[in-house]
Amino acid sequence: MSLTITQVKQLLQAPTVSPETLAQLAQDERKGVQQALKSFTKQQEKLAAKKAAFLARLSFERDLRQHGYQAIAGIDEVGRGPLAGPVVAAAVILPVDCDLLEVNDSKQLSLKKREELFTKIQAEALAIGIGIQDQDVIDRVNIYQATKLAMMEAVEKLAIPADYLLLDAMKLDLPLPQTSLIKGDARSVSIAAASIIAKVTRDHLMADYDKLYPGYGFAHNAGYGTAEHLAGLAAEGITPIHRKTFAPVKEYL
Incomplete structure (x- = not known):
């Protein structure tokens, strides 16, 4: 039948x-x-x-493994442009047989998909390190240097020492071989995984800050200068997590 x-x-x-x-x-x-x-x-x-x-x-990772590297860490950051909150970096070492087909540049993914992949990456990764540099460091050394510090902190926090670094348009002052890739989060699975870990980690932090400092929309805008955020600045002034060297925040000092 x-x-x-x-x-x-x-x-x-x-x-x-x-x-x-x-x-x-x-x-x-x-x-x-x-x-x-x-x-x-x-x-x-x-x-x-x-x-x-x-x-x-995966082509960069495959090529590096053929040259003897095993603990290849992808590194990326999020939070250079916001007016408030920290810059967050992540370093991720993936296994050879990772099953992360949908892992791509975090900016190309929906909130729901980022959250799903955040959990999946944590389950599959051999090691994950996270570096966070707050607004005080950003104001003191500038955002570029603070980003570097966050990335180096992420590398140092890896449970497995990295023997090679893949970075998104950045070079670090570390005694490790490394490759800087323009738009690396769209070209390397390891960097893309790091971009997702960094993005979701920072979004969670900003959602917590939204509860501490309501009125700015931190849970929705992640500290970027949206109309809601600017209206909050005008009405409430600056908070302890605002970057005082960034315009227009410094105008409210």
């Missing part, structure tokens, strides 16, 4: 479908079966493209 359309759809949702089964379904002239098969084929094409893109984003 032939399968019902519902059974065919369930069959095509299995983790693997044999070529023999697909060939049999291709001979089934029912419109519902052909539509299900067409949908399945499109999904497989999308998955194949996603896997190819993932492998391309």
